[in-house]
Amino acid sequence: MTNIDATNTDAQTAQPQASSLHARINAALTGAAIPADLLDLDARDPLARKREEFTLPGGVVYLDGNSLGALPCAVPERLQQVAAQEWGDALIRSWGAGAGEGRDWMNLPDRVAAKIAPLIGALPHEVAVTDTTGVNTFKVLAAALKLATAGRRVILTDAENFPTDLYIAQGLLDLLGGEYELRRVNPDALSEHLTADVAALLLTEVDYRTGRRLDMAAITAQARAAGVLTVWDLAHSAGAFPVDLRGAGADFAVGCGYKFLNGGPGAPSFLFASERHLGAVNAAPVAISGWMGHADPFEMDRAFTPAPGARRFVPGTPMVLSLSALDSALDVFAGVDLHALRAKSLSLTDTFIRLMEPLCARFPLTLVTPQEHARRGSQVSYRHPQAREVMADLIGGGVIGDYRTPDILRFGFTPLYHSHADVARAVAGVQAALEARA
Numbered sequence: 001m002t003n004i005d006a007t008n009t010d011a012q013t014a015q016p017q018a019s020s021l022h023a024r025i026n027a028a029l030t031g032a033a034i035p036a037d038l039l040d041l042d043a044r045d046p047l048a049r050k051r052e053e054f055t056l057p058g059g060v061v062y063l064d065g066n067s068l069g070a071l072p073c074a075v076p077e078r079l080q081q082v083a084a085q086e087w088g089d090a091l092i093r094s095w096g097a098g099a100g101e102g103r104d105w106m107n108l109p110d111r112v113a114a115k116i117a118p119l120i121g122a123l124p125h126e127v128a129v130t131d132t133t134g135v136n137t138f139k140v141l142a143a144a145l146k147l148a149t150a151g152r153r154v155i156l157t158d159a160e161n162f163p164t165d166l167y168i169a170q171g172l173l174d175l176l177g178g179e180y181e182l183r184r185v186n187p188d189a190l191s192e193h194l195t196a197d198v199a200a201l202l203l204t205e206v207d208y209r210t211g212r213r214l215d216m217a218a219i220t221a222q223a224r225a226a227g228v229l230t231v232w233d234l235a236h237s238a239g240a241f242p243v244d245l246r247g248a249g250a251d252f253a254v255g256c257g258y259k260f261l262n263g264g265p266g267a268p269s270f271l272f273a274s275e276r277h278l279g280a281v282n283a284a285p286v287a288i289s290g291w292m293g294h295a296d297p298f299e300m301d302r303a304f305t306p307a308p309g310a311r312r313f314v315p316g317t318p319m320v321l322s323l324s325a326l327d328s329a330l331d332v333f334a335g336v337d338l339h340a341l342r343a344k345s346l347s348l349t350d351t352f353i354r355l356m357e358p359l360c361a362r363f364p365l366t367l368v369t370p371q372e373h374a375r376r377g378s379q380v381s382y383r384h385p386q387a388r389e390v391m392a393d394l395i396g397g398g399v400i401g402d403y404r405t406p407d408i409l410r411f412g413f414t415p416l417y418h419s420h421a422d423v424a425r426a427v428a429g430v431q432a433a434l435e436a437r438a
């Protein structure tokens, strides 16, 4: 498999130079002078105390929560308790009533769904937590194609959508055969593509490379007016800022549990199906109709009767360990004002863009993230001709961001655990890395 961590390969070939370079970058970030205006912003930050709820390594600025969220302090203890007590002691009794009130594993996916629902503007019964984002994309696209009116056989999507969205959509259409088509277009010119043959519009709200945010409400309204069902990928949205699926009138959505929801590596994904598609008539069909999505699994009925609500999309045995981690991680959001979260995210990304400006003037760095607030997610990205090598240097020196092909340096900001001082430290690290390379 390809090594996703460019630092490993670099470290093997150029160790002595790399270690002194990394030490220099790290010294720059740990010794950075923090401007008074940023200290002032941090002093007035209503979310500042949230950082104490996360375990973060020292000497590092972690700007990759949009790939893998940091570890909430409460999670290891919860996992220990699930392993030792719920599994070790209670054994099979943990699935059902023997587990104690509100602790049974059978309903764990529904309890986690209820915690995600307010973060994405959904009702609890419109959310299912299970599988990976890609698998959930398959299920909701299959449902949308079945619900679409006759003659609509096209899935319309962003030509540059995240690869798994494209692969999954194409795979589903190949399976269906016939006249189905995946049509890849520029999302800035959507209106002309919402034609009478389009069944579903599959879009990722925040682009994983540029951090560009689409106008979900406006696009969904346009699609509905054209008779097109919407499927939103919220991988880079959920937990980063308030999402309002019901307000927008979205039909379906999916998203990751391990990014801004901090559920840990491989955390289960979530799926949203509007209650419009969960009723007795014209209900969204369940392509992967397993027994755990049955209305009464232990009845062992030979015919599939869907469970009420989005639970019907949970096909099999809940992944108890990873669901428990996600369940515990989501408690960090208790009491968080999502509008304050968004305001802080914008303040962090504004600050980063501002502090990086002098470096853009000196080095071949090009900002690719929109400056306009409404069009920005919670990350900032730059093009650089040696982006892969620069990011390897940065990671070695403790500024952990991401490189994305072909030439993108990506920095993710998580308002629950970043401060404006972190932004200044990260920029000091970037400056040291770029100066060393020049």
Ligand SMILES: Cc1ncc(COP(=O)(O)O)c(C=O)c1O
Residues within 6 Å of the ligand: 132, 133, 134, 135, 162, 164, 165, 204, 208, 233, 235, 236, 256, 269
């Ligand atoms: C937009 C988007 N969709 C889907 C995924 C993949 O999700 P999964 O690996 O859970 O299928 C990612 C990131 O991995 C992503 O960025």
Ligand SMILES: Nc1c(O)cccc1C(=O)C[C@H](N)C(=O)O
Residues within 6 Å of the ligand: 004, 066, 067, 068, 208, 235, 266, 404
């Ligand atoms: N989702 C990822 C994973 O499970 C392992 C390693 C990396 C990733 C990713 O960050 C891919 C991702 N969705 C992206 O935004 O680039």
